[in-house]
Amino acid sequence: QVQLQESGPGLVKPSQTLSLTCTVSGVSISSGSYYWTWIRQPAGKGLEWIGRMSTSGNTNYNPSLRSRVTTSVDTSKNQFSLKLTSVTAADTAVYYCARENFNRIFGVIRPGWFDPWGQGTLVTVSS
Amino acid sequence: QSVLTQPPSVSGAQGQRVTISCTGSSSSIGAGFDVHWYQQLPGTAPKLLIYGNTIRPSGVPDRFSGSKSGTSASLAITGLQAEDEADYYCQSYDSSLSALVFGTGTKVTVL
Numbered sequence: 362q363v364q365l366q367e368s369g370p371g372l373v374k375p376s377q378t379l380s381l382t383c384t385v386s387g388v389s390i391s392s393g394s395y396y397w398t399w400i401r402q403p404a405g406k407g408l409e410w411i412g413r414m415s416t417s418g419n420t421n422y423n424p425s426l427r428s429r430v431t432t433s434v435d436t437s438k439n440q441f442s443l444k445l446t447s448v449t450a451a452d453t454a455v456y457y458c459a460r461e462n463f464n465r466i467f468g469v470i471r472p473g474w475f476d477p478w479g480q481g482t483l484v485t486v487s488s
Numbered sequence: 489q490s491v492l493t494q495p496p497s498v499s500g501a502q503g504q505r506v507t508i509s510c511t512g513s514s515s516s517i518g519a520g521f522d523v524h525w526y527q528q529l530p531g532t533a534p535k536l537l538i539y540g541n542t543i544r545p546s547g548v549p550d551r552f553s554g555s556k557s558g559t560s561a562s563l564a565i566t567g568l569q570a571e572d573e574a575d576y577y578c579q580s581y582d583s584s585l586s587a588l589v590f591g592t593g594t595k596v597t598v599l
Contacts, residue, residue: 398588408526408534408577408590423587457533461588464540472581472588474524476536476545 363387365458365479373452373486379445383458383479390439391416396461397434397441398475401454409454413461414441448486455481491516491582492591499597500568508594510561510578516589518559521581525554525563528575537576538563565596573598 369381383397390397396413412422414432422430426445434441445452463473493511500506510523517523523541526534536545538554541561551572553564561580565572578591 407593408579410588410590413588421586424585462539472521474522474536474539474579475526475534476539478533478535481533 363460363477365460365477367456367458367479367482369482369484371483371485373448373484374488375449375486376447379443379448379452379484379486381443381456381458381482381484382440383442385439385441385460389436390434390441391436394463394465396421396463396473398459398461399432399443400457400459400475400478402457402481403451403454411443411445411456450486453484453486455483457481491585491589492578492580494576494578494591494594496592497595497597499599501599502568502570504568505564505566506568506596507565508563508576508578508596510563510580510591512559512561512580513582513584514559515584516559516580516582517556517561519583521583523554523556523561524579525552526577526579527572528577530574534577568596568598570598572596 364386366384373379398413399411402408414420429446431444459475459478461473464471498506525538527537528534541556542554551567555562576594582589
């Protein structure tokens with residue numbers, strides 16, 4: 362059974378960098394064809410896709426966050442990570458990591474669906 | 489930035505059928521990108537409900553079904569049960585944004 366677990370500071374000061382790690386268990390992060398993804402949800406609001414990465418180095422980010430987002434993967438620890446710079450109160454949210462499953466049609470990757478998800482971790486931006 | 493529009497809320501009595509719409513555009517659902525659906529119970533992470541427009545993962549009751557037509561998709565819940573009370577989100581891709589996108593979310597209330 363594949364499980365994901367987010368970890369990182371629950372409180373970040375404005376203008377600083379938010380750093381989170383997602384630990385994957387039950388499967389090697391390098392196995393199969395998946396994207397490893399970050400999604401967030403402010404309290405009482407909807408879901409927002411942050412970005413994704415593959416273990417081969419491919420990355421895609423939400424254009425609204427691209428200038429502040431960096432992702433990385435550590436296959437030796439079966440983990441992937443998120444860094445979001447210059448945070449403000451608007452970045453306060455529950456942050457989820459998830460695995461993106463996708464199909465290839467005629468060799469072209471079709472954007473996929475998220476399963477499973479981590480339980481989420483609340484990050485508050487406040488001084 | 490939600491480019492998939494859902495009704496804020498739908499409600500129905502136990503045993504009834506409800507549907508949730510997800511309206512996109514010619515650069516998202518209308519461009520042929522698949523629609524996926526998630527159920528989020530209070531205080532928990534979203535859970536995959538439907539993928540590839542119509543496919544139920546193992547363990548999801550057949551009371552849940554998905555469909556897609558043109559620039560829209562729908563999730564139907566038949567035989568509504570108390571445990572179906574949750575938030576539901578659709579998800580797809582928008583080629584004009586080059587981003588995976590979620591719907592605005594719909595709260596289902598069981599009367």
